[in-house]
Amino acid sequence: GAVVSQHPSRVICKSGTSVKIECRSLDFQATTMFWYRQFPKQSLMLMATSNEGSKATYEQGVEKDKFLINHASLTLSTLTVTSAHPEDSSFYICSARGAGNLANYGYTFGSGTRLTVV
Amino acid sequence: QKEVEQDPGPLSVPEGAIVSLNCTYSNSAFQYFMWYRQYSRKGPELLMYTYSSGNKEDGRFTAQVDKSSKYISLFIRDSQPSDSATYLCAMSKAAGNKLTFGGGTRVLVKP
Numbered sequence: 001g002a003v004v005s006q007h008p009s010r011v012i013c014k015s016g017t018s019v020k021i022e023c024r025s026l027d028f029q030a031t032t033m034f035w036y037r038q039f040p041k042q043s044l045m046l047m048a049t050s051n052e053g054s055k056a057t058y059e060q061g062v063e064k065d066k067f068l069i070n071h072a073s074l075t076l077s078t079l080t081v082t083s084a085h086p087e088d089s090s091f092y093i094c095s096a097r098g099a100g101n102l103a104n105y106g107y108t109f110g111s112g113t114r115l116t117v118v
Numbered sequence: 119q120k121e122v123e124q125d126p127g128p129l130s131v132p133e134g135a136i137v138s139l140n141c142t143y144s145n146s147a148f149q150y151f152m153w154y155r156q157y158s159r160k161g162p163e164l165l166m167y168t169y170s171s172g173n174k175e176d177g178r179f180t181a182q183v184d185k186s187s188k189y190i191s192l193f194i195r196d197s198q199p200s201d202s203a204t205y206l207c208a209m210s211k212a213a214g215n216k217l218t219f220g221g222g223t224r225v226l227v228k229p
Binding site for chain 1: 124126154159160161162163164206214216217219220221222224
């Protein structure tokens with residue numbers, strides 16, 4: 001089945017530094033990837049949608065300059081949290097969908113990255 | 119008002135019981151409906167996927183969609199302690215479009 005690998009699973013960084021999170025589709029080509037943020041005991045909040053080779057579409061209220069998304073290939077998308085602050089601490093999850101029939105069968109999620117900014 | 123409403127629970131049931139979960143939604147444009155299971159600090163795992171109204175069964179899981187009532191359900195038969203997790207409903211307006219999630223229901227199956 002479709003597998004999405006997300007790395008790192010956990011990261012602690014100092015306030016003011018930047019952190020990069022990678023999301024890879026291992027056995028399919030992901031034409032679209034989605035990035036979510038999840039606070040404890042809350043649901044997933046969509047941050048942005050990225051299509052391979054084009055700029056990401058951000059949801060209302062999400063700072064484009066703070067959360068940089070790159071989807072340079074059909075198997076890799078990255079989310080960079082720039083100048084991180086403690087309020088950016090959260091669980092970040094990526095999701096990918098492929099072209100063709102895969103697009104009709106839900107979306108495959110990565111295992112998530114727990115970011116703690118100290 | 120949220121587009122998709124889901125009781126947060128927790129829902130506690132004894133092992134072997136039927137778990138009944140549901141979501142209501144307000145936007146009639148939703149056509150594709152999904153149920154995900156999420157264990158603590160893990161990414162969601164797709165359980166069931168249905169298109170438009172109707173029922174779908176897969177092993178111990180049954181998903182129902184009633185578009186006229188804007189109501190979807192997930193039933194888990196013969197529940198096991200390993201079914202203890204948060205269950206999220208999700209829906210989209212078209213195949214491949216972004217998902218709108220419910221808030222999730224936490225389920226606890228007691229041995």
